[in-house]
Amino acid sequence: MNVAEMLKSLQDPMGVPFYPLVFQILLVLTFALHIIFVNFVIGGSFMTVYAYFRRGNNYRLLAKAFAKATTINLSLAIVLGVAPLLFVQVIYDPFWYTSNVLSASWMIGILFVLMAAFSFAYVFYLKVNKGKRHIAVWGILAFLLVMLAAVIMHAVSYQALQPEKWLQWYMNNNSTDLYGARLHAFQWPRFLHFIIASFALTGVFMMLYAWYFWKREDMDKTYLAWVGKAGAEMAVYFTVLQMAVGVWWLLSLPATFHFYTNYMFLTGVPFAIVLLLVLIKAQSDPRKYALPVAAIMMLTVLAMSSLREVLRMLYAGKYNYSVYSYKLNLSYGSTALFLVSFVMGIVIVGYMISVVFKMGRSSKPIDLSSLKLRSWSVYLMIAWILMMIGIGVAIAS
């Protein structure tokens, strides 16, 4: 059996329940959201420790702010990882599952790594006010464990792209590797492209922080102006470095892909150039440019996420694997249920975000009755619960 036949035989014989393109679009969208928060966690967990070791009131406040943000960003990165996980295993199941099994101990271990990372980040957040140097150890451990999670996720994603090597990895020294105790593949430019971006995105996070808290009467404006400026500088320097690493990654790709002439690549790159230009302009007034910069940054991450998917299609295409030729077993009911839940989720999460947004921007009690999504989210939640009970009763009877 050759590799192409092996991949075909590893596909789910039941087929996919809806058009693969829809899963692919959702995969790209949700991966972009996942990686944005992964970047905030990596950059934020580094910055909190860095600021903790520096002297002065501004750094003390920044260390506190990032200690808190890291616990929240880590939760969001983990939760937002579930969605691409669901989509990737629907359309790329032969690649994803095999790679997971080849490094099974690491993939199970990542759960403990993340639990420990979150606990350490939280302990650091609780103790950050004490100011004693040894407390930094909790923050350092949290950062190192988050980096370990990134190494595992990268290795597993990269192994998945090399099916021709799976057997050789499995047959380790003429004996079968039943423990999945090793990570088999690592590509520095690809890995660094995700890590360096963390510092560019965290710079933008700092610009947004300065913009967001500017309206609060109890916040020190000199401190906020300092954070905004430091963030804008960090964002611009690391965007340049990120572009250089991007070129390195591009040059390290198999020459047969001709990726530099790929139309998706040529469409994606201008986003990064516009981001850099706007960031240069933003140095004069980081707070004023915080929102446009954040919008362009999100579009750039989305473009890069799409490029990553195009690249995967090229790797899989070497073995005539295309998600578009996956056996179709249309299931309108489950797809409709998914879409209804998805839309409902957006409305409810939208309401929660607007509550948090309003509350965080004022030190005084605020009136939430004017929020538009309030009643909608309650009615939709009730309708959804009734619908789920109805479906359950219908299936059981």
Ligand code: HEM
């Ligand atoms: C803070 C912890 C995490 C970090 C730092 C992290 C980092 C990363 C990175 C760097 C990649 C891209 C790797 C590459 O393409 O080379 C990635 C991909 C991915 N991550 Fe995470 N991740 C974390 C947690 C999670 C969790 C908890 C889940 C699942 C619940 C998850 C799901 C995924 C999936 C499914 C992909 C690949 C999607 C695809 O192949 O398109 N991640 N992650």
